[in-house]
Amino acid sequence: MDRSKCLPMLETAIEEARRGLAEGGIPIGAALFDSAGRLLGSGHNRRVQDGDPSAHGETDAFRKAGRQRSYRDKIMVTTLAPCWYCSGLIRQFGIGAVVVGESVNFRGGIDWLRENGIKVIDLASEECVEMLAKFVAENPALWHEDIGEE
DSSP states (O other): OOHHHHHHHHHHHHHHHHHHHHTTSOOOEEEEEOTTOOEEEEEEOOHHHHTOTTOOHHHHHHHHHOOOSOOTTOEEEESSOOOHHHHHHHHHHTOOEEEESOOSSOOTTHHHHHHTTOEEEEOOOHHHHHHHHHHHHHOHHHHHHHTTOO
């Protein structure tokens, strides 16, 4: 999968991140696509909005995509490297590829995913880096809660 095919998919996740921020939440968005690039579901981190600690961007997109016969040919696109929880979801269901907007602010489980045969493409998007860095600087306590640090 080349970068030019990944960028439009990342834009869907970025729009979700912006939506989450506008709702007063953490700006992390995600989307699940099939191998042809068809959007199956998109979502954003809803931990604050829903009071649900499991409502991460990737889980929101995964749930909205509904049941799939197989996930091996699916692509999870996320504005930020997936945390261990979301990396576990990707591994558990065998999602074949992950497109990451950025891993500067948070590295998550991308090395572990790669070690377990998941194709990971890190786009190093400056827009994604800047959006989350600004949020973290303005909301450090909320960010630390989100990643499970005190």
